[in-house]
Amino acid sequence: MTLQRYSVFAIILFLIGVFTLFSGFNRAPFRQTPNQEHPAQHSQALPEQTQTAAAICSPVRQ
């Protein structure tokens, strides 16, 4: 295989990868239930503390 032919293959592979990323096949699907993810958020916490813990584990920092 020549470098030129490999380059075409690489571009196709990259596009497949981007599509995989877009469609979410690269990761396990999100759970639809509202169950808490992390043990620290379970049972012992009061509802306010649970929401605070959820906020800590969230998402994108501003």
Place this chain on the structure above:
Amino acid sequence: MNQYKILSWTALLISLVLLILPRIVPICTGLAGGVQPMQCHYAYQAEFIVTLLAVILSGSLFVLTTSEARLLNGLVILLLGGIILILPQPWAIGICPEAGACHKTTFFITIGGGLLTLTGALLIWLNSRKSRGEIQ
């Protein structure tokens, strides 16, 4: 099989394992507040792109012929391995602060990223020796 081929296959295998790792050892599947993905989702989306690039570059090791090109490729693979190690750090994108599924995934990806970095370094060393004419 010569040393270069062994390193090329090693880089390709490590990259492929890293690419599919989040499917085998999944990260957190919950949503923060039931609405938005957590930090680890974004970190591993970025990891996917980086490992995809590592796969492509590792594959190109089999078609490159000159020592200079192979050396440069090894350098980029080394840097990509470094990026794989950096992304889950809290000062980069980060993962969940509490213990969770993403910590387990990060453990394995850290090992893989380290091995990929080492493979890149060995590729650089091997091809710098070749380009200096020390070995054939």
